[in-house]
Amino acid sequence: MKQSEPIWTKDFIMVVLMNLFIFVYFYALLTILPVYTMQELGGTESQGGLLISGFLLSAIFARPFSGAIIERFGKKRMALVSVILFTLSSLLFISVQNIYVLLGIRFFQGIWFSIITTVTSAIAADLIPPARRGEGLGYFAMSMNLAVVIGPFIALNLLDKISFTALFALFSGIVAFGILCTALVRIPKEDDTTSAVFKLSFSNMFEKGAMRIAIVGLFVSFCYSSVISFISVYAKSLGLIQTSSYFFMVFAVAMMVTRPFTGKLYDRVGPGVVIYPSIILFSIGLCLLAFTNSGAMLLLSGAVIGMGYGSITPCLQTLAIQASPQHRSGYATATYFTLFDSGIAVGSFVFGLIVAQTGFSNIYLFSGVFVLVNLFLYTWSRKPALLKEKRNISVAD
Known part of the structure; x- marks a missing residue:
């Protein structure tokens, strides 16, 4: 192409x-x-x-x-x-x-x-x-x-x-x-699959090729849930409720500004050059949020989180689809979003339980540190693809 x-x-x-x-x-x-x-x-x-x-x-x-x-x-x-x-x-x-x-x-x-x-x-x-x-x-x-x-x-x-x-x-x-x-x-023209009989099996509910990447998505969304679930309440506790109305606006603008560049970089150089720095940026943004004490710092954390998180998620979704056969793109997408949505649901519940004991700052600090686990999870998720590429190169030689 x-x-x-x-x-x-x-x-x-x-x-x-x-x-x-x-x-x-x-x-x-x-x-x-x-x-x-x-x-x-x-x-x-x-x-x-x-x-x-x-x-x-x-x-x-x-x-x-x-x-x-x-x-x-x-x-x-x-x-x-x-x-x-x-x-x-x-x-x-x-x-x-x-x-x-x-x-x-x-x-x-x-x-x-x-x-x-x-x-x-x-x-x-x-x-x-x-x-x-x-x-x-x-x-x-x-x-x-x-x-x-x-x-x-x-x-x-x-x-x-x-x-x-x-x-x-x-x-x-x-x-x-x-x-x-x-x-x-x-x-694009689809194969006629209306005669297929559904069986309750792993392959009819999930796409195996997308599973490892989806697990990375689960851990990313788990940390992100602390932002979408508690940012307004956290801002109110800091006396920054008016500024918080602009948090997601800055967040979205940062994502939209960086995404065209990261998408092209993904296609030309590879996913790792985008994902590794984005995970680190996401971590920095969450830590900034933990230590926020002014409106400017709140918005700065929103911008950094937007650049990091906003670059990770489309890359992971793309990888999930690319790791699967073309005719199972629907299964790959469903697998990715099943785990991604579950991460948000579980994270919102878990952070809701511990916020009363630890305070908002500590849950953001925990999220900022915990999200770095994805540096290792992403490396683990790419091993099958890298081994396959090496085998293909060996065969070509």
């Missing part, structure tokens, strides 16, 4: 937009659901958190099966089905006001969110020229970075201006645009 082959085709743009709309909805509801639960439904903070965790748990539960579902019924078909059902379920928020019914809807949404995010990543990987896959998947991941800023920004700015009913209708409309984008995507 030549380096000049384009990434930004019409089909790739449609997939990026589809992913953007889904994650704008995801991050917006992440922001407003706890508020909605307490203000409109008379619920508690824990019930608001349950609407978030129920969604994530169902997504994690469905993820191992999503690869098999996608390969059985086809990427295009499952992309359309999942985005339509996700949109329809989001419309139910407009009329339903019972918290337990909403919990059921969120659990249902989580299943389709799992399939959508798996299939869009797999389609994106198929559309990108193999020689530019690191760069292309880096661009694709930028849609999630933009959503981190856009979703909460819209939600928080409209929260006191319009009703929750109008908010839910607005974000349902945004997701609905994803249906149009999905319908317009043309993907």
